[in-house]
Structure formats: structure tokens, C-alpha cells
Amino acid sequence: MTLLTDTRRAETAAPLHDLLAERWSPRSFDPEFVVPDEAVTALMEAARWAPSAANFQPRRFIVARRGSEAFQAVTDALSEGNRPWAPNASLFVVAIALTKDADGKPYRWAEYDAGQAIAHLTVQAHALGLHVHPMGGFDPEAIALSFELPEGAVAVSVNAIGAAAPADLLPERYRSREAAPRTRLPLEELVVVDD
Template identity: 40%
Template sequence: MPVREHRHPDHGIDPLFVNRWSPRAYTGEEIPDAILEQGFEAARWAPSARNAQPWRFVYSKRQSSSWEAVFGLLNGRNRLWADRASALIAVLSKTTHDDGSPNHTHSFDAGAAWANLAHQLFLAGWHSRAIGGFDRAAAGGLLGVPEGVAVEILIAVGRQGAVDALPEEFRQQETPSGRRPLTAFVSEGTYRAG
């Protein structure tokens, strides 16, 4: 389904920002290492406070020995559709600066890196979807995350597949979502609830 049927920007922006979306239907095909490396390279260039670059990524490709364990972190509902993803990526962030002081923007900065990753993957013909429904407590131990590093999100990556390959409960949702108008979240001078 063409994205243009579901999304209409109110201002002139690059089509990349409108055309990238987060499907659940994937083909299950193997993702080349070079594609993942391009995504991580794009993430590397994200802005960060004090140039701390607090983001960290741990990935598992569906053909790897770590796949079943990482896939097992997902809640039951997410397992229903993510089983055909080509890779799962954990986004982590270091909560302190190198000098030990708190990094109050670690999550924000990791989010910027995730956006770069998502857009680069899209430009290479791959889609991604952030997953918040997973066992966060188990993720840290499974992935070997040390003290002072937060587990932010998991991301499914894959080539977009056919909607009818999804379980029935997800098929109606498999369309690019719209966005709130700018007036809902932008105000000058003082905060305005939107």
C-alpha cells in the first residue's frame, strides 16, 4: 500500500520523513552485515550532549545462535509478528559521562541515534519497528549489560512482507499511521497542552 494514501505533511519536508514507517510484516530474509553496518554508521553520527555518544547497540540476526534467546525477551503479542524479522537490535545508553557525572540526556541521545539508524535502514530498503513490550529485567542479564547502562528499546528489522502473512489481529493495523498537527505539540513562549 502506498504511504501517500495515509500520510500528508502540512509543510514541505523531505519525503524520507513521511515514507519511513514501522510495519510488522516482514519476509524473514537474511539481512546482510553491510546493511546493518550502514545503519550503525548512520547512528554514529547522531548529535549528543557533550558529544558523549552514549548509545550502544547489541544485535542478533535470525540465523545467529543468539536469536532464540533475544527473541524470547519479547512479550507474547510481539512474538506473534516479530518471528519473521531479520534482526533484533537492543538500543542501550550509558547513563554517565566518562568522568562519572550523570548524563541526563542519555535516553534522548540514544533516541537520536535510533532515528538515524531507522532512516538509513529505510534508505537501504529495510524497515524497522521499535518494540517496548519485552522483559527489560531479563534483557540486561541476557545481553551482558553492565551497571550504568540502560536498556532502552528493542528494534525489529526486516524487509517488508505481505500483510496476509501476519496473524489476523495485526492486519488492520498494518498501515502507515498519521501524525498529530504541529499545533498539538509546538508552542511559542510557554507550554500549551495539545
């Protein structure tokens, strides 16, 4: 069995910090691994200290450990494409954006804030030897119902977290994607103005 964690470094146009260049999102997670409590606290601290527009911090998180009712509720909300592999993760962190204040006024940057928080959590996870696979393939309404989210609270992403496992453990249809080269659009297609 081959573990791909050492061969997934990004090919970049400029040197990046190892935590960024080596970070990737596996689908194959070790179904026996348990993220220690202190690591979960560190992940959530990284999310808490992420930048926030005007420091409103309109983001909240659901932490659901494998084996819990909360974990099952999140699993049930996953899309068909994510259900075969994601439940092997040690835990799910659901990022919630609070899109309105108590008076109903919109927080324009709430989803951006939630994304910033997960980005920081992801880098902290890699520093701890963990992996995160962010997912958009889930039913936000099912999450809202299961966790009785208030009006204006929107699930933005479900993030599977744990220890990477060999691709051989995945159902066959996912194995080639797990081993495929990492790609991104070239900088020339992303940078609009470079004066």
C-alpha cells in the same frame, strides 16, 4: 497479497523529504530476507554519527541476526504482543543507554542520545529499502541479564529490521493495524510556542 509500502506516505502540513514522509514501521517482515552485511554496517554507521550531547556518545548497541542465540534471547525478552510477528525480522538492534559514567555520575541525556541514534538508523534503513519497527514492549531486565550489561546500562528499545512483507502473512489480529491509515497529532497540539 498486498504489500503496503507504496501506500504509507504520511500526510504532512509541509513537504518532507521522501525518506521521512515514506518511512513507516511494519509488523509484517519477510521471514526469508537477510539484511546484507554492508547494509548492517551502514545502519550502525548512521547510528554512530547521530548527534550526541557534548559528544559523550553514551549509547551502545546489540545486533542480533535471526537464527542466532542473541536473536533468541531478544525474542524471549519481547512482550506477548510483539512475539507473534517480530521474529520474522532479519535482525534486531537493541539500543542501550549508558546512564552513568565510570564514577557513577548520571548522564542526563543518555536515553535521548540512544533515541537519536535509532532515529538516524531508521532513516538510513529506509534509504536502503529496509524497514524498522522500534519496540518498547520488552523486558529490559531480561536483556540486561542475557547480555550481562553493566550497571547503568539500560536497554531503551528493541528495533526489528528487515524487508516488509504483505500484511496477509500476519496473524489476523494484526492485519487491520498494518493497513490502517498512519496518523499523528496535528502540529497545533505539538507546538507550544510559535512566535
